[in-house]
Amino acid sequence: MFQIIWQHTRRWQRVCLFAAPLVMLMEVFCDLQQPTLMSKIVDTGLAGSGHPQFILQTGGVMLLIALVGACSGSGCNALASYASLKMGQRLRNHLLSLALATRNGHDLSTPTLITRITNDVIQMQNLVMTLTRSLVRAPFLLLGGIVMAFLISPRIAWILAIVVPVLLLFMGLVIRHSVPLFTKMQQAIDRINRVMRETLLGIKTVKSFTLENQQQQLFDQINQQVQTSSVAAQASVIILAPVVTLALNLSIVAALWFGGGLHASHLITTGQIMAFVNYMIQITTAMINTVNTVSSLSRAQTATARIQAVLDLPQDAEPTATVALPTDTTLRFEHVNFAYPGGENVLTDIDFELPAGAKLGIIGTTGSGKTTLVDLLTRLYDPTSGRITIGGVPINQLSLAQLRQQVAVALQNSVLFSGTIASNLRYGKETATDAELVVAAQAAAAADFIAARPGGYQAQVTQRGNNFSGGQKQRLNIARALVAQAAILVLDDTTSAVDLATDAHIQQALRQVRQGKTTIMIAQRIAALQDSDLILVLDHGHIVARGQHATLLQESAFYREVAVAQLGKEVLTDA
Amino acid sequence: MPNVAMKRPPRGQHYTEEQLKVQHLKPTLRQLSGYLLQKRWPLAAVFGFTVVTTVVSIIGTRLNGLIIDRYIRTDRLKLLAMVCLLMVGMYVVASGFNWLQSHFMVNIAQETSTRIRQDVFTRMQRLPLSYFDQHPSGDLMSRLTNDVDNINTALMETFIQLFTGVISVVGMLIAMLVLSPALTLVVLLASTGTYFLSRQIAKFTQTAFRQQQAELGQLNSEIEETLSGKKTIQLFEQADQVLTDFRATNQRYVHHAYQAQVFSGALGPLNNMLNNLAYALITVLGALAILHGYQGITVGIMFAFLIYMRDFTGPIRNMLDLINTLQVSIVSAERVFAVINAPAEQDAPHVVMPTLTGTIALQHVTFGYQPEHPILHDISLTAKPGEMVAIVGPTGAGKTTTINLLTKLYPLTAGTILIDGHPIDQLDRYALRRQIAIVQQEPFLFSGTIQANIRLGRLDASEADIVAAAKAANAHDFIMQLPAGYQTQLSDRQQSLSQGQRQLISIARAFLAQTPILILDEATSAIDTKTEMVIQQAMDQLMQQKTSFVIAHRLSTIQKADQIIVIDQGRIVERGTHAHLLAQKGLYWRLYRSQFQGKDV
CATH class of the missing domain: 3.40.50.300 (P-loop containing nucleotide triphosphate hydrolases)
Structure with missing residues (x-):
């Protein structure tokens, strides 16, 4: 994974790869300062008869820090976007040139290759974004929150030492348990899509052989499976939100309870209790985001493996000319x-x-x-x-x-490319004159229908020549070969x-x-x-x-x- | 108290205007609520649970503030313990309700979308063939899958979140106003700020996103085209040119994508900043108010506000995204309901039909896909039991249309078709179609085993019947050569059989159906010559003792036909036997020389 990313980045992009997380740390640091500053205002600013000067000063610092945080966050995004998009660009170029250069039969079919160069590269791009941004932000907010909570008061921060590991373990277990259920759901969905697609494409067969009832039975049966498996999959994760909310709320109650006791013994201040509760909320949110990010990484893992397979395609040595082109064509x-x-x-x-x-x-x-x-x-x-x-x-x-x-x-399977009829015919010989094109088209019995198109030889050809009939494509295909002379x-x-x-x-x-x-x-x-x-x-x-x-x-x-x-x-x- | 929602992060989807355009809002909503009303009690329960959890969350936060003010700052520990116990009880109950709410909602959403899916499918099978001619299969497929999915998401996530969102926003607003109107103003300012900021940035990035999507579409189609035409590109040595073009497109995409991402990606940090600013303002203003004894604000109230603020801006921002999603879902619902509400195939009441002998008569049949543009004019012909009628004519003459009319795939515009003297529009179409077997030019095979595919001809056929049919269709030999024989799985798209083999299987299907009437559409393109002869033999076998209509593309077929009907531009122009028609030296003679003998005329 890292190797692919590294190989498809150059100097500045590599700098960005490292700079983005560092800048992101700055944002995290800023976010973590707010509750502590708030607690200072409560404890120091409101002490005695009050210090308005201190309150305003600290408030100013809070505003400033909020601004710095926003700049860092945006900056990180700009750097990460640059690195990921450039990596994607290089990777696409590389993959396509590899795919075009391989000659011998390999087991990657054309649709597979297309998916890999389109979707999987986008997945890799997103992966770089995640690695340099989300995967830095969430875990560091989590860690930082814990550190700040301990700095505020180790006497109640022990609550975190219990709650955080237990919750992380719980979330991990729930997600692990749910993955096979979601896979099963996806399989049922694939099956029902297949039945629908086939009935749709084979509707004439269905009607002619009066297969409606049999298709309906099949559909109803799979539809039921889709329902059962979807309910099972979703039921396995809906436990997460209530449990995490409950854990958070109970920890806050615990913090207030123990905090109250400590406050009575003058071991903690009101502001500190308030800051602690605020950190607790930040930590919980960060925990959820961390789990989400980590589980999204596993999807990128598959994309990486699929891209690696394309990079590993065998490349043949291009033979160089050793002899002159023979004039005899026996x-x-x-x-x-x-x-x-x-x-x-x-x-x-x-x-x-x-x-x-x-x-x-x-x-x-x-x-x-x-x-x-x-x-x-x-x-x-x-x-x-x-x-x-x-x-x-x-x-x-x-x-x-x-x-x-x-x-x-x-x-045999003639392929046309988007462009014009002329540009397709010139595939054989770029320098062919218009007259040469006409001669070839006539020989391929294509001249008449070309002339009938608006624009004639300059008529547009859509992707893969879909705006021509099978017979027309074949005739243009013959003409293209003739143009090459x-x-x-x-x-x-x-x-x-x-x-x-x-x-x-x-x-x-x-x-x-x-x-x-x-x-x-x-x-x-x-x-x-x-x-x-x-x-x-x-x-x-x-x-x-x-x-x-x-x-x-x-x-x-x-x-x-x-x-x-x-x-x-x-x-x-x-x- | 904070309520943690385990929802997906906003997807940053950008919808096209097309996707957001609702045409018939009212009827669509009425039909959608028709589905939901079937679940009215569970839904009412969900709303009840939601109200409880939201209220608990609001009260909990308020209690936090009270605890600070009344018990902690004054060190009343006994009372503190009691309130804490109360809160624990409250939270446990609320979380239980929270779970129940999701549980009910999952079931409601899944059962409803299962019903919708079933309704679409059932109706789809009953739609007349003309519907499928007018709607491309890709579009129908996306209605059956994506659109039903969108409705599901709307029910599952959007609906419940919008409801929760509204309740918490309203509830918290009231709670905050009671506590301190001044601090509420700060929170409202932050929320509206967030709203306008998002709108502004969205407007700014929308153009960039549209360009990015357009470039991405271009990029992907270039990749697809290049790889599909790989062999041609290699043979004509065009790889360098193609790659140069591709690099330029790739560069353009990255350029636009960067613009779009830099701006849209700044949205998160900026919103975060607004939150932090509000946090700072509440702290500072709160602290100053406490010092001046303004509006009775206490540390506890300030504390409650700090939590309310996070819980307040969250749902507001979310609801904006949700309205977009909801709009997409309503458009999807509209598309799905359009299929469900389309008129089904017309049918005659079921009549008991005797086994037919197979006399078919077309009397002055006129037909047009749109009645005002007829494409078949005044077709009359009679086929006696056991006769073979060959239909010939140039491409687009109306040959396939003619045979489609025999099985009531389309309604006649004028004239009648009689089968054994019964007008077909008085026959139940299932009964009629069971008497007629069809071999299509490009037969359709379903995924499943070869055996299952042949069985489609007659669902109660035994294995021995199937083997017998396959033998009669000359398909047995090649089937036995496959590794799993009759149990060979045919996969979905990747067809492992050649066109000829597929045709043999469809002939076996027709054999199994044992119908008195047969319709054959011979393949036009030259398939593998040897297989073609095998097919020919099987078809001859099949036609014995049946009334058959053949759209003929082969010499041997027309030579054997009892009568040949020559169709041109939707009219019968000549009819008779092969020898008779050749002697006339008319259109048939010309067709014979060019189409069947391959002589340039």
């Missing part, structure tokens, strides 16, 4: 095997050669390893064994920048969400654009693959058949079945 996979760490082989003995300018088609069932094959080519992963070469150069001798300049990929073009099942007619149109247009480019096309539709120079049929990571369309119709039962299902029996006679 692509070779040589006995390539791949498995995720600790997993079984996802790809086994993939071996093929694709001459420069040729088109490779890949077909296969879900999970057959098609996308992984492309990930190896772009070095999102490295093969477990075997090697991949472009123009005879093994790709791990090229820098990532060189490699990705050579290979443009349109991904890389020598090798990879299209990974990029037309699954467009209808057959549009798909046919895209395939037609692509034929023009990919002239001279080495192309890899993964698809489910035979129509998109049939003009390939080489088609691979993948099954469970193995190449089970290879050849051109006509050959595969004859040799691969799988390919034939798929072709007949999609294109009708005529396909056999046409070929």
Whole structure:
């Protein structure tokens, strides 16, 4: 925890980290002076015939101290805010750059990473605030209050020696007892939220299968659990307030009682008794705040652990270019095997050669390893064994920048970024001219709907391209890959969400654009693959058949079945 | 005597104006109090307990002062002991009442919110489908969860604290005025000072906070977008650019957040200062008054005031926060009640329905989500028992709408639909829907086991029935390959099954339902080719001997159909068999070539 904070702060922020608590101590010190000064006014100022001069002077000191306290408190807040926000800023930058730099599969899913960089960093920020402010103020008010009470009169301060430890222990026990009950409540709430969400999202299914009664029964049952567990959880903590109040009140009565006895023996003054009672109230409030602060720390603990896991993500050494970019784009996979760490082989003995300018088609069932094959080519992963070469150069001798300049990929799950259509298309090549964008968009059958948007290429794209349909996103995705004008073009099942007619149109247009480019096309539709120079049929990571369309119709039962299902029996006679 | 409240520190929430806007205050309050009135006796008890604890606290403080004046300063120890004993008794009773008050309140709040939750859910299930079309699921979800929570908080904390607050403020004000009007004025000055200071600072920081929230929203959405598009960013080597942009946003957020926090964070110390100032003033003025014998002020009265002051400004400051929270809760209540009060699906009285043979006739059916904008015009067609009707047409032609009408998911605007000669608007919708099984394009699976999901087709089905249905649906094999077979848990959001597998499970569901009528919506997107063929086979099996309507996207389906209905812009434009329609060379012919054969036309 402290290590993360320390590593993400610099000079002045570190100074603030230490200065803030010190300034806070000043405020605590000021607050603690008031009752003592009050007791002096009562005891000295009112003694005999009275000393108005002394009363006014002491009162002036009290006002001054109140002002100094307020300045210290605000100052501490300013310093602590600065340190915590700056720490948060650095931490966010660091985490995001780490997350973007990791290549290999790790077990942090995207939603988890998002939560960690957003919410958990804010939690860390709050933690720094707590550490430098609340965690200083409350315990020191508590300690200081006890010290002041003893200074006033050790003869009645012994009451504190009993009450404070007993109360702290009691609060600790109650909270410890309540934590599992609150966890149980939260679980019940999660369950009921799930039932509600599912009924809502599946409302058509619910209605069609008349599942209303069954869902209602399920809901009522869990709703009852929510009620029971919430009552149990809250019942476990409502004992705190009455007990703490009672303890405080009884201690005050005790102080008055024993104080009265001591007063009769002239061992204590009225002012001292009054100050003591005031300290008692301060101490009790401080005690409650201390317990609250400490229990809020345990929440920050989880956030810290979650952030540490991101910081510990394995980082790969970036390869530096050792050879020049080959002009030849002949692509070779040589006995390539791949498995995720600790997993079984996802790809086994993939071996093929694709001459420069040729088109490779890949077909296969879900999970057959098609996308992984492309990930190896772009070095999102490295093969477990075997090697991949472009123009005879093994790709791990090229820098990532060189490699990705050579290979443009349109991904299966197309992602757009907020900005404009043009800014998204220029992702492939920042310097692309407007004319180049239009050419690419036309080839991807995107030009028409782009033109139909107000603003055309300057039309806004909202977050993740949510203002475009699935088919439109896929077409922009293809256009983006085309803008890059890389020598090798990879299209990974990029037309699954467009209808057959549009798909046919895209395939037609692509034929023009990919002239001279080495192309890899993964698809489910035979129509998109049939003009390939080489088609691979993948099954469970193995190449089970290879050849051109006509050959595969004859040799691969799988390919034939798929072709007949999609294109009708005529396909056999046409070929 | 001081009353220690174990409440959360003020949350420093900043609400948007939207959140604080109440539109129908009166009816909302009436409905909310309707729920609370069911608990009127426990509530009355809570109020009673509160009055007792507050009064004890006020009297206790006064007694402290009296003890100082009458017994300690005069050393009357016997009487002191007696008064102390009295106070001990009082405090024990008050704490007991304090506990009872919380105990009752917890139960009232939880039982009430359980009821509200139940009412919302029950009504939600009965709402017509058009309601869900108009209200995004995220919004409904937040009404069901956050808004019900807000009501709960309002009942639990706000309500009771406001009540306690009012009683103690009024009670203490009276007690203080009786003791010393002059010192009361000092306390009031400190309280109003606190009030105006908070308002002033709040006004000042509100703009800063709004900017901070806006920047934070921007920051978070950049993080989300970047991480979601990570692979694309890496492949296009854009990480540096993205990080540069992000650093700038991050810097802007920190800048605004700092402004907001410095000012709002100063509020605590400043309030503390006002308290200390009042403390000093009471001491000094009190002491001077004692010296001059003014208004009969004694050391004991001064002492009581020092404690009253802390107990007085606290609730006042709190009540201001609470009014904000209460306002949010009322808006929440309004949102929740809007769901509860929405009109439920119209239904015909229950009639005993014979098992259907499955003759379906649509007669001049016209429909619009808003009756004045029809999207289906004059649709007429007849399907005989066991027939298969394929519906084809371009995207947005009205295919899905047509089949939604068959199960009374939407009310007809004009025309009738007859099933075995019964007009469907005279049929009870549960009875009707039990006769029709649906396979959706994107089937919805509930969390639970695979077995439980198939069972949804017919709730009293045995395990053997389920396995038989899964086998008929070609789902058995892949289910058995899963580690836990039929007991495999499907988790909430993270779907572990592929789209094809989900569709097979929903086909098994339809098999289990054993209905005479079937509605199938074929998937448009090309799912895994092999699975697609398996699905096709299962669907063919399922359609045997049933009257079926299929929204067709596949060649083999239309080739087998008994009749094909071609819909365009909400009208039937062509109908007939595959061969007959091809010969016409009309819209069907064009659709056939492009949609089913993938030829560019």
